Amino acid sequence: LDYQHVQVPFEITLWIMLASLAKIGFHLYNKLPSVVPESCLLIFVGLIMGGIIYGLNDRSPPVMDSDIFFLYLLPPIVLDAGYFMPSRPFFENIGTILLYAVVGTIWNVFGIGFSLYGICQVKSFRLQDVSLLHNLLFGSLIAAVDPVAVLAVFEEIHVNEKLHILVFGESLLNDAVTVVLYKLFRSFCEMPTIKSVDVFAGVGKFFVVGLGGVLVGLSFGFTAAFTTRFTKDIRVIEPLFVFLYSYLSYLTAEMFHLSGIVAIISCAMGMKRYVEANISLKSHTTVKYFMKMWSSVSDTLIFIFLGVSTIGDNHEWNWPYICFTVIFCLIWRALGVLVLTFFVNRFHVNTITSKDQFIIAYGGLRGAICFSLVFLLPDFHRKKLFIAATTVVILFTVFVQGMTIRPLVDLLAVKRKRESAPTVGEQIHIRFLDHLLAGIEDISGHWGQYYWKDKLEYFNSKYLQKILLREYDQPKSSIVLLYEKLERKHAIELAQAGQLGHGPAHPSFLSSSDRTVITDQKLEDTPNPDVLDNMQEILARNLYRIRRTGPAYNRHTLPGDSEPTERAKEILILRHKSL
């Protein structure tokens, strides 16, 4: 037996296996995941595992290594989040998200830090040796909402899209602030005196860390898109580039002390549309599927490790400090959300309701990022107290808040996510309004979001697409793409039902009663089959016209751009067929 030789990969594989089997186990008994969020169950499994290890070895089980967390477990989750980020609501609410992420987080850090310092002044609590700087350092790591925890809980409760993107976007973008503040206070702790110039340097760093992350991410994203231009002959390694370049963007950002999370998100969002157009359909399925799989495994491992790491004797228990930490975390977040939303609502027509505000405040879950940061603290005599407080805050938010948020959402009747995808009609309508608003903004000289979106689209179609896409063509209208997708799905289901027309062999296929059955099968996940069916028929008859008029939506191309001869030919073919 030669265990030493295979130990590392063997144990990693076993942990992943345990995580996957735990996931299967939860889903075997169907009622459990609908009551308790999976994250809680996983932490619970971790606690049991930790207890077993502690019992067998009689010493603390190994703590989740911060390097492993930041270098290997976090990137897949963030990549998944960035790649599948719904870009429309994200950019529509980018201002609010940034306000919550930057100002809100700073507010929380200083609020929690100063009030905990106040608590430390109470003599009977015996905490007078915890300095203000240490409290602020602790505040900087405990203030940030955790994307992994937020995603795990919010994915299950299906609140409306805007609410979801506000909480989730904040949890992703606050990374830049956390990185800066955490490193700033940590270096202040080690410095003998703090000059005012250091504070200003800290403020400047915000922009460097955040914008630097965006820059690194975008450059890697565009390189990835450019690379996939040349993979036509070796389709099999296409998915690799998506993963490699995003991971490199994360590592590069971390290397330069920029925000890795911001970098990988920009990279994923930047490359997505070009990569999707360049790679094959199967490669794309693989990319999507593997990304989901990977992030799901990472997520599972993080929560299990969180549980395992909780067990052990690296905690120092101090009731007042720990209780007040939990209370201040709740209070300052609630206050911050109230104040910031007040300002946001003054400048927006589409306001954030008070119910939504409550869920935003209540959904501020803490998770593995805090946990990893607290272990990265330099050794000092109160580190164990901080570890204990962080653990309690995480467990409190994940268990208490995570488990009660679903009933609360039900109770408050918070607006849910619409179950159905937007219909073709709605999509056309939205697109039309976008162009209309861009025109209005242009005429009125107001440089708003529609104006910039239009400019970006122009830049994209004029330069970026020519460089980054293999087959640079008139971009297909998204409606045509949707139609193609529906057609493909329809076709597969027809084939599966064995009802694909083989010429005259199946004349019955065309009877209308038969067709309704098929349509029902096909559209099992869309709510309004009749409407969509009509749409589809209209599109089927007029596909030619739509494809041609698609580009006419764009203000920068003239409707008559396509060659008339080609057009005439196509019309001829279409006519010929329909006769």
Next chain:
Amino acid sequence: LDYQHVQVPFEITLWIMLASLAKIGFHLYNKLPSVVPESCLLIFVGLIMGGIIYGLNDRSPPVMDSDIFFLYLLPPIVLDAGYFMPSRPFFENIGTILLYAVVGTIWNVFGIGFSLYGICQVKSFRLQDVSLLHNLLFGSLIAAVDPVAVLAVFEEIHVNEKLHILVFGESLLNDAVTVVLYKLFRSFCEMPTIKSVDVFAGVGKFFVVGLGGVLVGLSFGFTAAFTTRFTKDIRVIEPLFVFLYSYLSYLTAEMFHLSGIVAIISCAMGMKRYVEANISLKSHTTVKYFMKMWSSVSDTLIFIFLGVSTIGDNHEWNWPYICFTVIFCLIWRALGVLVLTFFVNRFHVNTITSKDQFIIAYGGLRGAICFSLVFLLPDFHRKKLFIAATTVVILFTVFVQGMTIRPLVDLLAVKRKRESAPTVGEQIHIRFLDHLLAGIEDISGHWGQYYWKDKLEYFNSKYLQKILLREYDQPKSSIVLLYEKLERKHAIELAQAGQLGHGPAHPSFLSSSDRTVITDQKLEDTPNPDVLDNMQEILARNLYRIRRTGPAYNRHTLPGDSEPTERAKEILILRHKSL
């Protein structure tokens, strides 16, 4: 800048990136890969990289670590090989493959070892200090044909299926022999005296290592299949289990000093049919795609590292020893193939032609396994000579043999692989003959391959499928599956051509001229569209009957097994539709 922190993942990602970009680069200029095999190009890139590193650092570049090779790079390739192994030709030729792999490899080891020992006795060569045992040890590592190198070259030259499986199967299964002989001679080298009992123990070990590998692999494979029974609710982690269990089988086998390669191949072959039935179509695409991607990357990395590791000063040059090693490798392999094939041909009707024999002998490429094994040798004063000789043999086989084998195959007009998949008619014919032969063997009391295959199929459908499949159903006949696949493909292409019938909107779709166009598009990769089209029409009309009579091919179930009521209902529905 904090490079230390991200160094390990950053450098790994960069190496993979370099490998992938090199692959893209070769394919940009289309003529290059058709003349020079990719493996040669990759080694060449590696040599350049090694030269650069050597030039910059002024010391030998790092050598490919044997642990990294055996634990991380080799498993994906072998898994891919096992999962996509064409099982029919493999099991039809299993006797011949085992003969080549076991007897052939032993023949080569002793042949090369003893004749090199003879060379060492020549005084003028100054090699008298190399003992017989060391020569045999060297023989044991240089004798084995390398699956990675064989796959890289044979995938490009498309020889006939039997020839391919003979060379490739041998290269995979000789691992058990190599492991045993290498470890045996290495322990003999360290023992003061060798008793005859040790030699017998060595012989016994063959069976333990080989059969133990099969057992470990099959048990993990069946566990994997069993696990995928329960993944219906979390489709997203399904692909994971395929990878995790196969990797665990490899690691477990390595841990117990069994043959990891044999284990992972048995695991992959054992789980394949059950896993495929249990997991979703998208999961399956991901599994297949990712496996191909992963093995392709591993393969690329191995050849690049092979090149990099060649540069440096850990070689001791001795002309006679190195030249004679190359010559003996060629001669003993040629002799071995001739003698073994003579015996094989005496017992088989379907003989191996002399052209095929030549290609088998000539295709005995050496690769990274020898290279890793030679670095794992215990330190002794002639290790550098062995390293040099191994490197030369690998480069000689990969470059000279690898580059000339394609012209030779053309020159000798070796029977090529048929371009097309077997038609439905052929498949029915083959199946029919299988059952006929199984019956003949049963009656005549001859327990041949068809008899055992039939028994295995019986055991499979009676027990294994019930345990391992989620939806245990009458197994679908492979003809029906093929038909379904063709239908699906057809449907997708119809949809892409925009010609899917939407009821009366497209009456022209049914005109026969139109249909021919579609059929041509659909069958662009099958040679005989008319024949297949007819087949398809017959199948479309009679799908019901085929599905029912499928199981009747099996000798162990009676044709009337299906419930008569269900049958009647289905006939009714079918009638109703065709009216």
